[in-house]
Amino acid sequence: MRLRPSLWPHWVRLGLAWMAVLFLASGCAMLPPEFERTPSKAVPLDPNTTLGRIAKSSQPDPDLSGFRLMPGGDFALNTRLELARRAERTLDVQYYQIHDDETGRYLMRALRDAALRGVRVRVLMDDLYTSGEDELLLALAATPNVELRLFNPFPAGRGSMLGRFSASLFDFTRVNRRMHNKLFIADGAMAVAGGRNIGNEYFTQTAGANFIDLDTFVAGALVPRLASLFDQYWNSEYVRPIETVVASGAPREERQRRFEELTGPRTTPAPRPPAPNDVLGYSPMVEDLKAGKLDLIWTRAEAYADAPERVIGKQVSYGGIPLLDVDSVRYNVIEQIRRGRSDVTIVSPYLIPGKGGLDAMREVHGRGMKISVVTNSLAATDEPMVHTGYRRYRKDMLKLGAEIYELSSQRTRRSVRLGLFGTQIGRLHAKSAVIDGRTLFVGSMNFDPRSDIHNTEIGLIIFSREMAQQVLKLIEVLKQQGAYKVRFAPGTERIEWVSEEGGVEQVLTSEPDSTFWDRMMLEILAPLAPESLL
Structure with a gap:
């Protein structure tokens, strides 16, 4: 049974919204005058x-x-x-x-x-x-x-x-x-x-x-x-x-x-x-x-949030020269990944690494770090336009040696262990990263341009092997029982989706759980979707 019968309603709503923005506006409303704060x-x-x-x-x-x-x-x-x-x-x-x-x-x-x-x-x-x-x-x-x-x-x-x-x-x-x-x-x-x-x-x-x-x-x-x-x-x-x-x-x-x-x-x-x-x-x-007593894991941690001034596109600068925003969530997460030595696992429902993200992956891959990524499949995502941006980088990430897993709405619903998350599940929304099995990021930030440029985010960096291992165990269950592994077909650069059902390997050659019309709309709209707005 499908998570939903088709992505068409979303495409239609999205198209109408864009048409309205471009053609229907007749003026520009203004906020009321200033007030006493x-x-x-x-x-x-x-x-x-x-x-x-x-x-x-x-x-x-x-x-x-x-x-x-x-x-x-x-x-x-x-x-x-x-x-x-x-x-x-x-x-x-x-x-x-x-x-x-x-x-x-x-x-x-x-x-x-x-x-x-x-x-x-x-x-x-x-x-x-x-x-x-x-x-x-x-x-x-x-x-x-x-x-x-x-x-x-x-x-x-x-x-x-x-x-x-x-x-x-x-x-x-x-x-x-x-x-x-x-x-x-x-x-x-x-x-x-x-x-x-x-x-x-x-x-x-x-x-x-x-x-x-x-x-x-x-x-x-x-x-x-x-x-x-x-x-x-x-x-x-x-x-x-x-x-x-x-x-x-x-x-x-x-x-x-x-x-x-x-x-x-x-x-x-x-x-x-x-x-x-x-x-x-x-x-x-x-x-x-x-x-009257909290049973918690006690450790060292840091918290970051992007500046509210991002609403006007304000950048950190000195003498008019843009500087790195060292208090931003993305900067600090990327820094932790760059300091990693052995492996990094990234979970992001909306994943568009962009050139900067690919450069960071290339840097850590060059040092021998293992990269693993978990995101939504086309059928599981609630933002199919974001999937058009993600798939532009899918082959590049595979070439860098990244392991990619895409959450399957059908597989999650069939999984007994994933049923512990709830009776009806099918979409990934968690945002986290685990570096070297001992440093954990949990927060609101996706690994995409919107989180990097347009949205403000908040994030916690927690230095705890115990918590990092807990998240890795959760991710492993997702990988094994709720996702497809994405890979190149042997000897080619053609993408395949692989899962194991009853001990038998299953191989798909098109976007899993999706309809022909879902994939057709993806092809039509992909060239029209500016990456910076996804």
């Missing part, structure tokens, strides 16, 4: 709070950070909800997308409930995917102690993606730059960071296609750094309170009543509880919180 800062850990006391008593050394990987969606969602329920002072929430679905509304309701207990709640969302959500977001923002801000907002056409880009044709360079960060911090004591947006499919809460993704729980020395990165965005001039972007004639009390209606039990049932243990053998984080 109210800066605020993260509140540091307070050992008198419950979460603060647990975090402090669990930390073996003040210089170490504690982590627990969360590959299971139900565990990752439950952790966020439990932190929201137990927070006593602050919640800082930063996401690229918070969907208007059961998961998104339930989390918003948990934030609302925390605010009613007196918790200061700061919600920062990128504005790209908020189409049609203005009423819900304004309703949440009407709650006392809640402030909701939008990063790089669209000034008009807010009811649809088509209308937004049509109204911003002459401001396309700005609105094409987005905040892709994902971060959740409770009481300055505990955090969750990684690749997940907030929506049903990111937490295995839908019977349809769910994402294979990866987050990590964080406590200890790294949390203040994450809080400062949040503040950097929250107080940026490219962020606006939603009320300064969207007008609402409804009084605050009416908006609060409307929020209750929109997120009530009739439309927003509680998510199912997590399983007793996840794929790594951990019990839900709520058990640790109840026991």
